[in-house]
Structure formats: C-alpha cells, structure tokens
Amino acid sequence: MESVSIRDVSLNFGAVRVLENLNLDVMKGEFLVLLGPSGCGKSTLLNCIAGLLDVSDGQIFINGRNVTWEQPKDRGIGMVFQSYALYPQMTVEGNLSFGLKNQGMPRAEIQKRVKRAAGILQIDNLLHRKPAQLSGGQRQRVAIGRALVRDADVFLFDEPLSNLDAKLRSELRVEIKRLHQQLENTTMIYVTHDQIEAMTLADRIAIMRGGAIQQLADPATIYNRPVNKYVAGFIGSPG
Ligand code: ADP
Ligand code: MG
Numbered sequence: 699m700e701s702v703s704i705r706d707v708s709l710n711f712g713a714v715r716v717l718e719n720l721n722l723d724v725m726k727g728e729f730l731v732l733l734g735p736s737g738c739g740k741s742t743l744l745n746c747i748a749g750l751l752d753v754s755d756g757q758i759f760i761n762g763r764n765v766t767w768e769q770p771k772d773r774g775i776g777m778v779f780q781s782y783a784l785y786p787q788m789t790v791e792g793n794l795s796f797g798l799k800n801q802g803m804p805r806a807e808i809q810k811r812v813k814r815a816a817g818i819l820q821i822d823n824l825l826h827r828k829p830a831q832l833s834g835g836q837r838q839r840v841a842i843g844r845a846l847v848r849d850a851d852v853f854l855f856d857e858p859l860s861n862l863d864a865k866l867r868s869e870l871r872v873e874i875k876r877l878h879q880q881l882e883n884t885t886m887i888y889v890t891h892d893q894i895e896a897m898t899l900a901d902r903i904a905i906m907r908g909g910a911i912q913q914l915a916d917p918a919t920i921y922n923r924p925v926n927k928y929v930a931g932f933i934g935s936p937g
Contacts, residue, residue: 707756709742716742718909727883731896734906740889744854745793748777762902776845780857784829791825794843794886835866855888893933903928
C-alpha cells in the first residue's frame with residue numbers, strides 16, 4: 699500500500715521551475731532515499747510533502763488522503779532538519795514536549811511519549827540538560843526525538859547528519875536504521891547528497907536531477923544497472 703504518493707507535482711519559484719512534473723510512490727514502511735546534488739530540488743520536494751511549501755501544480759496523497767491543501771500539522775508527519783533548531787533556553791524534556799503542549803495534549807500522554815522517545819534514542823539521562831550542554835550527536839538525537847514524539851507514520855529527514863563528523867555520521871546512520879526497524883510500518887523519506895548514506899539506509903533510492911527523478915530502484919539495481927551516465931556517475935559505479 700502507498701504511504702505517500704506524489705502526482706504530477708511541479709513547483710515554481712517565480713519564473714524558475716524547481717520541480718518538474720514529478721511522480722513518486724513511497725510504500726508503507728519503506729525507507730526511501732532522495733539522492734542528488736545540491737540544488738536539484740530535494741528539500742523543496744520534502745517541504746511540499748510536509749506542507750511547508752505549496753505546490754504550483756499536481757497533488758500529494760498520504761495514506762490515500764489528498765493532503766495537497768492540508769495544514770502541515772494535519773498531515774501526520776514528523777520532520778527532522780539539517781540544523782538542529784532546538785530551543786536553547788529549554789531543557790531536552792522541554793524541547794521534546796513543546797510541540798505536544800501547543801497541541802493541547804494531556805500532560806500524562808506527553809510524559810508517556812517523551813519517556814518512550816527518550817528510551818528509544820537513549821537520551822533518558824539527558825532530559826534535564828540544556829542544548830548547550832550536549833554534544834552534536836546528542837543534539838541530533840533530541841532533534842529526531844522531537845519528530846518521534848508526534849507518533850507520525852511518515853518521517854521526513856532533510857540531511858540530518860550533514861553537520862556531524864564522519865564517525866558520528868556512521869554511528870547515527872546505524873541508529874536511524876535501527877529506529878526504522880523498531881517502528882514497524884513507519885515510512886521514512888530521507889534526503890541526502892551522500893552516496894554511502896543512501897546505499898546503506900535505503901530500501902529504494904530515487905536519484906534526482908533538475909527537479910525530476912532519473913531512476914528509482916533498490917541500491918543494487920542503481921549500482922549495477924544505472925539507466926544513464928548521470929546516475930552511473932553519481933553513484934560511482936564503474937559500469
Ligand atoms: P536541494 O535540497 O536539492 O539542495 P533545494 O530544493 O533547496 O535543493 O533547491 C532547489 C532549487 O530551488 C535551487 O536552485 C534553489 O536555489 C532554488 N530555491 C530553493 N528555495 C528557494 C526560494 N525560497 N526561492 C527561490 N528559489 C529557491
Ligand atoms: Mg536541501
């Protein structure tokens with residue numbers, strides 16, 4: 699079953715067409731990676747799915763529901779950005795619970811969710827610290843936790859690891875993979891320009907160029923049978 703469906707989506711910024719008649723089906727529980735160079739439209743596409751940008755044309759469906767004109771908060775999505783964007787004056791617990799409080803969720807339910815997310819991400823012992831007292835990797839876990847407490851069935855990640863050093867990147871890659879396995883039936887759409895990240899995380903990879911998808915397939919197929927020179931060059935296959 700499709701979790702997210704993109705139908706003929708185009709987006710213009712002024713006279714510039716950034717997404718070009720794009721179609722994509724992401725299956726329930728799938729880990730889909732959007733891979734492509736800087737400027738090809740990855741973040742724009744993710745922001746359209748999240749509802750942070752309006753499409754110029756086309757439609758977006760989540761779990762079969764047409765969400766094209768729905769508010770971000772109604773779409774059942776959790777989003778993790780490249781920059782941590784934590785509230786510096788709040789504790790980790792405050793950061794995790796802030797969005798839920800704003801929604802008016804009962805206190806007991808908030809506590810339950812914060813505890814669960816903190817356990818999964820192994821930040822239980824950091825709940826009373828402020829962001830300035832955390833390492834980069836810990837901060838990024840809190841950022842993931844903020845998406846996790848929403849109990850969404852679709853998670854969008856926009857280059858969540860690109861500000862971290864190589865060692866932390868590979869550690870958190872394993873964490874994110876584990877998180878996906880643990881949260882059964884949760885769909886993840888993960889944007890990166892890093893080929894290794896794409897190859898290790900993805901069930902399928904969508905290779906983007908100039909606001910369109912060039913090839914959509916599992917990592918082995920992309921590597922062994924790229925549809926054109928661009929894909930071959932990007933994924934670094936000799937063939
Ligand atoms: P990526 O995430 O793949 O690096 P983006 O989706 O951020 O690419 O950007 C795609 C294209 O749209 C780029 O050419 C970028 O300069 C342009 N763009 C992004 N945001 C805006 C904006 N708010 N106004 C005008 N152009 C934008
Ligand atoms: Mg981007």
